[in-house]
Amino acid sequence: xxxxxxxxxxxxxxxxxxxxxxxxxxxxxxxxxxxxxxxxxxxxxxxxxxxxxxxxxxxxxxxxxxxxxxxxxxxxxxxxxxxxxxxxxxxxxxxxxxxxxxxxxxxxxxxxxxxxxxxxxxxxxxxxxxxxxxxxxxxxxxxxxxxxxxxxxxxxxxxxxxxxxxxxxxxxxxxxxxxxxxxxxxxxxxxxxxxxxxxxxxxxxxxxxxxxxxxxxxxxxxxxxxxxxxxxxxxxxxxxxxxxxxxxxxxxxxxxxxxxxxxxxxxxxxxxxx
Amino acid sequence: xxxxxxxxxxxxxxxxxxxxxxxxxxxxxxxxxxxxxxxxxxxxxxxxxxxxxxxxxxxxxxxxxxxxxxxxxxxxxxxxxxxxxxxxxxxxxxxxxxxxxxxxxxxxxxxxxxxxxxxxxxxxxxxxxxxxxxxxxxxxxxxxxxxxxxxxxxxxxxxxxxxxxxxxxxxxxxxxxxxxxxxxxxxxxxxxxxxxxxxxxxxxxxxxxxxxxxxxxxxxxxxxxxxxxxxxxxxxxxxxxxxxxxxxxxxxxxxxxxxxxxxxxxxxxxxxxxxxxxxxxxxxxxxxxxxxxxxxxxxxxxxxx
Amino acid sequence: xxxxxxxxxxxxxxxxxxxxxxxxxxxxxxxxxxxxxxxxxxxxxxxxxxxxxxxxxxxxxxxxxxxxxxxxxxxxxxxxxxxxxxxxxxxxxxxxxxxxxxxxxxxxxxxxxxxxxxxxxxxxxxxxxxxxxxxxxxxxxxxxxxxxxxxxxxxxxxxxxxxxxxxxxxxxxxxxxxxxxxxxxxxxxxxxxxxxxxxxxxxxxxxxxxxxxxxxxxxxxxxxxxxxxxxxxxxxxxxxxxxxxxxxxxxxxxxxxxxxxxxxxxxxxxxxxxxxxxxxxxxxxxxxxxxxxxxxxxxxxxxxxxxxxxxxxxxxxxxxxxxxxxxxxxxxxxxxxxxxxxxxxxxxxxxxxxxxxxxxxxxxxxxxxxxxxxxxxxxxxxxxxxxxxxxxxxxxxxxxxxxxxxxxxxxxxxxxxx
Numbered sequence: 001x002x003x004x005x006x007x008x009x010x011x012x013x014x015x016x017x018x019x020x021x022x023x024x025x026x027x028x029x030x031x032x033x034x035x036x037x038x039x040x041x042x043x044x045x046x047x048x049x050x051x052x053x054x055x056x057x058x059x060x061x062x063x064x065x066x067x068x069x070x071x072x073x074x075x076x077x078x079x080x081x082x083x084x085x086x087x088x089x090x091x092x093x094x095x096x097x098x099x100x101x102x103x104x105x106x107x108x109x110x111x112x113x114x115x116x117x118x119x120x121x122x123x124x125x126x127x128x129x130x131x132x133x134x135x136x137x138x139x140x141x142x143x144x145x146x147x148x149x150x151x152x153x154x155x156x157x158x159x160x161x162x163x164x165x166x167x168x169x170x171x172x173x174x175x176x177x178x179x180x181x182x183x184x185x186x187x188x189x190x191x192x193x194x195x196x197x198x199x200x201x202x203x204x205x206x207x208x209x210x211x212x213x214x215x216x217x218x219x220x221x222x223x224x225x226x227x228x229x230x231x232x233x234x235x236x237x238x239x240x241x242x243x244x245x246x247x248x249x250x251x252x253x254x255x256x257x258x259x260x261x262x263x264x265x266x267x268x269x270x271x272x273x274x
Numbered sequence: 275x276x277x278x279x280x281x282x283x284x285x286x287x288x289x290x291x292x293x294x295x296x297x298x299x300x301x302x303x304x305x306x307x308x309x310x311x312x313x314x315x316x317x318x319x320x321x322x323x324x325x326x327x328x329x330x331x332x333x334x335x336x337x338x339x340x341x342x343x344x345x346x347x348x349x350x351x352x353x354x355x356x357x358x359x360x361x362x363x364x365x366x367x368x369x370x371x372x373x374x375x376x377x378x379x380x381x382x383x384x385x386x387x388x389x390x391x392x393x394x395x396x397x398x399x400x401x402x403x404x405x406x407x408x409x410x411x412x413x414x415x416x417x418x419x420x421x422x423x424x425x426x427x428x429x430x431x432x433x434x435x436x437x438x439x440x441x442x443x444x445x446x447x448x449x450x451x452x453x454x455x456x457x458x459x460x461x462x463x464x465x466x467x468x469x470x471x472x473x474x475x476x477x478x479x480x481x482x483x484x485x486x487x488x489x490x491x492x493x494x495x496x497x498x499x500x501x502x503x504x505x506x507x508x509x510x511x512x513x514x515x516x517x518x519x520x521x522x523x524x525x526x527x528x529x530x531x532x533x534x535x536x537x538x539x540x541x542x543x544x545x546x547x548x549x550x551x552x553x554x555x556x557x558x559x560x561x562x563x564x565x566x567x568x569x570x571x572x573x574x575x576x577x578x579x
Numbered sequence: 580x581x582x583x584x585x586x587x588x589x590x591x592x593x594x595x596x597x598x599x600x601x602x603x604x605x606x607x608x609x610x611x612x613x614x615x616x617x618x619x620x621x622x623x624x625x626x627x628x629x630x631x632x633x634x635x636x637x638x639x640x641x642x643x644x645x646x647x648x649x650x651x652x653x654x655x656x657x658x659x660x661x662x663x664x665x666x667x668x669x670x671x672x673x674x675x676x677x678x679x680x681x682x683x684x685x686x687x688x689x690x691x692x693x694x695x696x697x698x699x700x701x702x703x704x705x706x707x708x709x710x711x712x713x714x715x716x717x718x719x720x721x722x723x724x725x726x727x728x729x730x731x732x733x734x735x736x737x738x739x740x741x742x743x744x745x746x747x748x749x750x751x752x753x754x755x756x757x758x759x760x761x762x763x764x765x766x767x768x769x770x771x772x773x774x775x776x777x778x779x780x781x782x783x784x785x786x787x788x789x790x791x792x793x794x795x796x797x798x799x800x801x802x803x804x805x806x807x808x809x810x811x812x813x814x815x816x817x818x819x820x821x822x823x824x825x826x827x828x829x830x831x832x833x834x835x836x837x838x839x840x841x842x843x844x845x846x847x848x849x850x851x852x853x854x855x856x857x858x859x860x861x862x863x864x865x866x867x868x869x870x871x872x873x874x875x876x877x878x879x880x881x882x883x884x885x886x887x888x889x890x891x892x893x894x895x896x897x898x899x900x901x902x903x904x905x906x907x908x909x910x911x912x913x914x915x916x917x918x919x920x921x922x923x924x925x926x927x928x929x930x931x932x933x934x935x936x937x938x939x940x941x942x943x944x945x946x947x948x949x950x951x952x953x954x955x956x957x958x959x960x961x962x963x964x965x966x967x968x969x970x971x972x973x974x975x976x977x978x979x980x981x982x983x984x985x986x987x988x989x990x991x992x993x994x995x996x997x
Contacts, residue, residue, distance in 0.1 A: 013378050020375065024399065024451070026421060030414035031406070040865045040887045041418045042786060088314055091307040099304075109563045110315065112505070115512045116559045117323055118529045121536060121552045125322025127721040139725040146318050154505060155459075162463050183303060201397075205459075208401040214515060221679070221706040221718050221727060230405055231708050235683045236883070237860035244406040248398060256387075256394025263390055349991040409860055416855070417804060418786075418865040433804065440855045521854040522818075525811040526995060534814060 028245065035242035058242030061232060067225075067243065073141060074225035078210035081148035082203045085156050088149065089202075093160040094191055098173045104161070111157040114150045119215040122147070138220060147216045152206045159205070163198025167191070197262050204255040211251055323556065330553035333546035345550035350531065354554070357511055357528040360442070364449035365506035371450070372457025372506075373499065376465040379458075396455035403452060408519035411448050415439045440521035448516055453506050460505060464498035497570040504566045508559055528555055658917035663754055663924070667699060670921035675702040677915070678922065679718060679729035680710035684859065684879035686774055687938025694934060695925050701918050712738045712816060719747055719910055730913035731922050732906075735816035737979045739770050739906045748908040749916065753924045758947040762973045763904055772904030773926040774940040776873035777895050777963050777971065778817075778824040784890040786868045793898040794828040794842065797869070802851050805868040808843075809857040809876075813990055817857075820903050821871040822986060823974070828899025833974035836982045837989070844993045863887060875940035878961045895963050902971035904943070933958065941968055 038052040061067055096103050114122075126147075130137045137143050149156075169191060176186045192199075210224075217224045225247065233240030333341040346354060382389060414421045415432070416439050422432045438444055468491055476486040492499075514529040525534065528551060535548035659665020670676075683689035688705075696703055706727065707714065712734040722728040734742065742748050743765070752768040763772035780797070782790045787805065791797050797806050812818035826832070826839025846852040853867075857876075861867040863883055877893050884891050907926060909919045925931045932942035933953060939961030945968065948954050962968065974982070 016374065016378060020371070020454070024395070027407075027410035027414040027451070030420040031410040033420060034409075034413045034860075034864055038887050040863075040889065041420055041423050042865055043888060044423065088311045092311045095304070095307045105567050108501075109560070109567065112508055112563060113323070113556070113560070114319060115508045116556050117319070117326070117552060118512060118514075118532050118555070121326050121532060121549070122318075122322050123717075123721060125325040126318060136725075138722060139727050146314065149314075150318050154508070155456075158460070158505075166463070166467075204394075204397045205401065208398045212401045212403065214404050218707050218710070218714075219717065219721070221722060221729070223706070226404070227707065231682075233405060234709055234859060235689075237858070237863055238883075241406060241409060241860065248402070248406070252391075252394045252398045254394070255397045256391045259393040260387060260390035263386070349996065352991075352996050405858075412855065412861065412866055413864060416864070416866045417853075438804075440853065519856070522808065522811040522815075522856055525814065526991070 028248075031241055032245055035238045035245060038238075055242070057236055057239040058246070061236070061239035061243045062246065066228065067232075070223055070225045070228040073223070074211055077141065077144055077148065077224065078207045080142060080145045081152065081210050082206045084145055084149045085152060085202060085206055086199065089153075089157055089160055090192075090195075090199075091187075093157065093164055094169060094187065097161070097164045097169045101170070107157070108161070111153045114153050119147075119219060122150075123216065123219045141222045141224075143220065144217055144222055144224070148206065148210050148213060151213065151216070152202075152209050155205055156202045159198050159201045160195070163195050163201075164191075167194050200258055200262060204258060208251055208255065211247060326549045326552045326556075329546055329549035333550075341546045341550035342553065344547055345554050349526075350551065353526050353528050353531045354558075356526050360445060360449065360517075360527065361507050361510035364446050364453050364510045365503055367446070368450045368453025368510075369457045369499075369503045369506050372454040373461050373465075373502070375454065375458045376461040379462075380465050380468075392458075396458050399454075400452050400456040400459055403513060404515040405519045407448065407451060408516050411439055411444070411451075411520070415444070415447075445517045445520060448520060449510055449513070452513075452516075453510060456509060457502050457506055460502045461495075461498060464495055468494060500566050500570050504562060507562065511555070511559065658920055666917060666921055666924065669917035670915075671700045671918075673701065673915035673918035675704070675915050676918035676922050677727055677730045677913075678703055678705045679707055679731075680712070680715050680733055681705050682708045684876070685938075686776070686873075686875040686940035687879065687934050689879070690937060691926060691931050691934035694930050695922065698925075698930065699921060701921065703922065711814060713814065716741065716747070724912065726914055728910065728912075728914065730910050730915055730919040732908055732910060734906055735819070736772070736903060736906055736973075736976065737816075737819070737983050739765065739908075740976055740980065742908065743769050747911055749911045749913070751909050751920050751923055753920075753927050755924075755927050755944060755947075758944045759927065760943065760946075763943045765906075765908075770906040770908035771923065771927055772943055773907050773923075773931065774875070774935040774942050775902050775904035775971070775973075776875045776940050777900060777902045777967060778820050778871065779874045779877075779893045779895050779963075781870045781872060781877050781891055781893045783862070783865060783868045783884075784892045785888065786865055790892050790894065791869065792894050793896045794825050795898055797846060797851060798849055800849070800851075802869060804850060804853045806846060806851045807853050807855060807857050807861075807867045807870050809870065809872045811990075811995070813987055816903070816905075817872050817876070819983070819986065820873070820901055822990075823903075823982060824871075824896065824899040824901035826899070827901055828896060833978040834981065836985055840986065840989050840993055847994055859883070862891075863889070865889065873940075874961070874963055875935070875938050878937075878939040895967050900967055900970055902941070902968075903973065929953065936962065 035058060036053055036055055038054060039048055092107070096107055127138060130143075172190055173186060176190055181190070212226055213224075214226045214230065217227045218230075229240055229244050229247070231240075232243060330341055330345075331337060331339070344350070379389065379392060413419055415437075416422065417433060419439070425432050436443075439447070472490060473483075473486055476490060477483075481489075512529060514527050514533075517527060518525065518530055525531070532548050532551045532555070535551065658669040678692075681688040681692065683692075692703055692705065695701070706729065707718070710718065715729060715732050715734055716738065718729050719732070732742065732748075748769045750765075750768040753771065756764070756768070756771075759771055763775070764770070780791055780793075784790050787802070789799075789801065791799070791802065796802075808821055809815055809817040812822045822839040822843065823833070823836055824839070825842040826836040829838035829842050831838035843852060855861055855866060857867050857870040857872050859880055862870065862880055874893060874895070877891060881891055907923055909916065909923060913919045926935075927943060929948070932944050932948055935942045936948075936954065936958045941962060942948065945954075
C-alpha cells in the first residue's frame with residue numbers, strides 16, 4: 001500500500017519540508033539567542049559569536065517559586081478543562097453520530113461560534129450573568145475552565161467527531177444492540193477503548209491551548225502561566241522569553257511522546273480531522 | 275417554562291424533528307447526554323451572545339438599527355475590510371501550505387520519530403500566539419533581527435525591499451505560523467483516508483498521478499478542504515493578540531476595535547457600537563459557515579460518506 | 580426547599596432572554612418545538628448553586644457593613660478615629676489590599692510596593708500588572724462584589740470622569756492632602772494624582788549617532804523607521820501624551836491637539852514612524868531606537884540596556900514639554916476599604932513619594948519634599964531639570980475629554996489608516 005509509494009522522500013518534498021523547517025525554527029532560534037546571549041544583533045560579529053551566552057536569568061526564572069506555582073495552577077486548569085471537555089463532548093458526539101446524524105452539521109457550525117465572539121464580549125456577557133446569580137463563580141481561578149473548554153470546542157469536537165466516524169460507530173451500535181448490549185456497556189466497552197487516539201488529541205490540543213491562552217485569564221484577572229509570563233517579560237524580557245521557549249518545547253515534547261506512544265501501538269495521531 | 279429553554283438551544287429544537295418513536299423511548303438518556311452540553315452552551319455561549327445581539331439592536335434602550343449601521347460605516351468598514359483581507363490571505367496561503375504538508379507527510383513512516391515530532395509540534399504551534407510569537411519574529415526579521423542582519427551582510431536590504439514585519443505583509447507571515455499547523459492537523463486524517471490502493475488502482479489502469487488527484491483525490495477531499503479553510507478563516511478573524519503585539523497599527527483589526535469600543539476607550543457610552551461590531555462579526559462568520567456547508571453538501575456526493 | 584428556587588430563577592432569566600431574542604427577531608424561530616426535557620436540564624445547569632453560598636470569608640462580612648459611604652476623608656468613621664495610627668490599625672485588620680496595573684518597572688512601583696509590604700502587615704497582591712487604564716475599569720465592573728475585585732486604581736486622567744460618574748470611587752483625603760497641588764487632586768477627594776512624569780524622547784545612542792532633542796529633529800531622514808510611540812494613542816495614555824506634546828511643539832495647545840495629529844501624520848508619511856510598540860524586549864533588542872514615553876519608564880531598564888552595551892539618552896524635547904499625572908483612588912464597595920486607604924496614604928506619603936522619585940517620576944508633593952530637604956542629588960538624578968518641572972502645567976479634564984474626542988475622530992483616518 002502507501003508505504004511502497006512514498007516511504008522515500010523525493011527532492012521536491014525535501015526542499016518543501018526544508019523551507020517549512022526554516023520558517024518554523026528560525027524565529028524560535030532568534031528568540032532563543034536573544035534570551036540567552038547578551039549581545040545585541042547589531043554588535044554581533046564572527047569574533048563574539050560565542051561570547052556573552054548565559055542561561056542564568058532563564059534558570060532563575062525556572063526555579064522561581066512563583067513560576068512553579070502558576071505552572072502548577074495552569075496544569076490543574078488544563079486537566080480540569082480536558083476533563084470538562086471530555087465529559088461534555090464525548091456523550092454528545094456519540095449520541096449525534098448514533099442517534100441524530102441530522103444534527104451533526106448544526107453542531108459543527110455551533111461549535112465554531114466560540115471563535116466568533118471575542119473574549120471581551122463573552123466576558124461582558126458572562127460576568128453580567130454570574131455577578132447576580134452566582135457571585136462565587138468568577139472569583140475562583142477555575143472559572144476559567146468553561147471558557148477554555150469553549151475556546152477548544154471548534155477543534156475538540158471535530159477531533160472526536162472524526163474519531164467516531166472513522167470507527168463507524170453507527171454500525172457498531174446496531175451490532176451491539178442486536179447482541180443485547182446496554183447503552184452504558186456499548187459506550188464503555190466498545191466506543192471508549194477505540195477512541196484513545198481522538199481522546200489524546202483532544203487532551204493535547206486543549207492542554208496546549210490552556211498553556212497558551214492569555215486573553216480570558218487577563219480579563220478576569222486570574223494569574224496563569226501565560227499571564228505571568230507576560231509580567232515576567234515586562235520586568236526581565238530575557239527571562240520571560242526564555243521561559244516561554246522552555247514551555248513551548250516541553251509541551252511539544254510531551255505531545256510528541258504521546259503521539260509516538262500511539263504510533264507504536266499502531267494507532268495514528270489523527271488530530272482535529274474534519 | 276418548558277418552552278423557554280428551547281429558545282436558547284436550537285440544537286434541541288432541531289433534534290426534536292428526529293423520529294418520535296426513538297425519542298420517546300430514550301428521552302431520559304437524551305436529556306442526560308445532551309442536556310448538560312446544551313446547558314453549558316446556553317450559559318457560556320448562547321446567553322452572552324444573546325445579550326450582545328440584544329444590545330446591538332437596542333442602542334440606548336430602544337430598538338434601532340443605528341448602531342448596526344454605524345458599525346459598518348467609516349473607519350469600521352475599513353476595519354472589516356482589513357480583517358477580511360488578513361483572514362482570507364492567511365487562511366488561503368496557510369491552508370494551501372498546510373494541506374500540501376499533510377499530503378507530503380501522508381506516507382512518511384521513517385525516521386520513526388519524525389512524524390510524532392511533527393504532530394507534537396503542530397499541536398503546540400497551532401495554539402501559539404501573542405507576545406512570544408510576535409517577538410520571535412521581531413528577533414528574526416525586525417530591523418534589528420538576526421535574519422535581517424544576515425541578509426544585510428549578503429547585500430540584501432530587507433526593509434528597502436518593502437518588507438516590514440510590523441506591517442500587513444508581516445502580519446500575514448506571522449499568522450501562517452499557526453495557520454499552517456492548524457490546517458495540517460485538520461487535514462491529516464482526511465488525507466490519510468485516501469487509500470494508497472486507490473492510487474495504485476488508478477495507476478494500473480493507466481491514469482497519471484495528476485489525473486488521479488484531479489478525478490479522485492481532490493473531489494474526495496473537497497468537503498474537508500472547504501471546512502478546513504473556513505476553520506482557518508474564523509481562526510484568523512478572531513485572533514488578534516499576535517498582530518497587536520507586532521504592531522499598534524493592528525488596532526484597526528475588528529476584534530481590537532471591539533475591545534477598544536467595549537472598554538469605553540474610544541468615547542465612553544459607545545458600548546452599543548461595540549456590541550454591534552460583535553453582532554456583525556457573528557453574522558458574517560455564520561453566513562460564511564452556512565455558505566460553506568451548502569457548498570460542502572454539493573461537493574460531498576463524491577465522498578464515501 | 581431552596582433547591583427548587585434555582586430552576587425557577589433560572590427559568591425567569593430564560594423568560595427575559597427569550598423575550599430579548601424575540602424582540603431582536605433573531606434566531607428564535609424554533610421556540611415552538613417544545614419538549615419535555617426542560618426541567619431536568621434546568622436543574623442540571625446549576626448543580627450546587629444556593630443563594631446562601633455567597634462569599635464566606637470573615638473579612639467580607641466585616642467589610643460588608645463598612646463599605647456603604649465614606650464621603651469624609653481621614654475622619655471616615657470606619658477606618659479609625661482619623662489619626663494615621665488608627666488607619667494603620669484598621670488597615671492591618673483588613674489584612675490585604677487588591678491592587679491592579681502596577682508594573683514593577685513603572686515609576687519604581689517594585690520599590691514602592693516593597694516598602695508598603697514591609698512597613699505594614701498588609702498583603703498587597705498586584706493583579707495583571709500590565710493592564711491598561713481601560714482594563715482596570717473592566718476589571719472593577721466584572722469583579723464587583725467579589726473577593727478579588729481591585730480596590731485601588733492607577734488610571735490616566737481621562738478615566739477619572741468615567742470612574743466618578745459610575746460611582747466606582749470612594750472619597751478619601753490623605754493626611755498630606757494640603758501639600759498636594761490643586762491640579763493633582765479632585766476637590767472632593769475622589770482621586771489624587773500621586774505622581775507625574777514628562778514626555779521624553781529616549782534614544783539608543785549606540786544605534787543612533789545624532790541624538791534628537793526636539794520633535795522637529797525627529798523629521799530628519801536619518802531617523803527613518805525609528806521613531807516609536809508606546810501604543811495606540813486612542814488606547815494608551817503614554818502615546819496620547821506624546822500627541823499632546825507634539826501638538827504643543829507645533830503651535831497647538833491643550834484646546835487644540837490637531838497640530839499634534841498632523842505632526843504624526845507627517846512623520847508617518849516621511850517614513851520615520853514605526854508601528855511596533857515600546858516594550859522592554861523591543862528596547863533591549865534595539866528594535867526601538869527612538870522611543871516616545873514617560874521619563875519614569877526608563878530608569879528601571881537602564882541596567883539591562885547597559886548590560887548589552889546600549890547607551891540610552893532620555894531627553895525632554897526642547898519644543899514640547901508636556902507632563903501628566905496618573906490618578907489614584909479608592910474603589911467603592913471595596914472588601915478592604917481601610918487597607919485601600921492606607922495604600923493611598925502610603926503613595927502620597929514621604930515613603931511613596933521618595934520611591935517615585937527614585938524611579939524618575941515626580942511625586943505630587945515634590946515642592947513640599949524639596950522644602951523639607953528630602954530630595955538629595957542622587958534621588959534627583961533621574962528627574963528632568965528643575966526648570967522643566969516648574970514649567971509643567973496640566974490640562975483640565977474638559978480639555979482632556981475634548982482632546983480624546985478629536986483624537987478618536989482623526990487619528991484613524993489621518994494616521995493609522997492612511
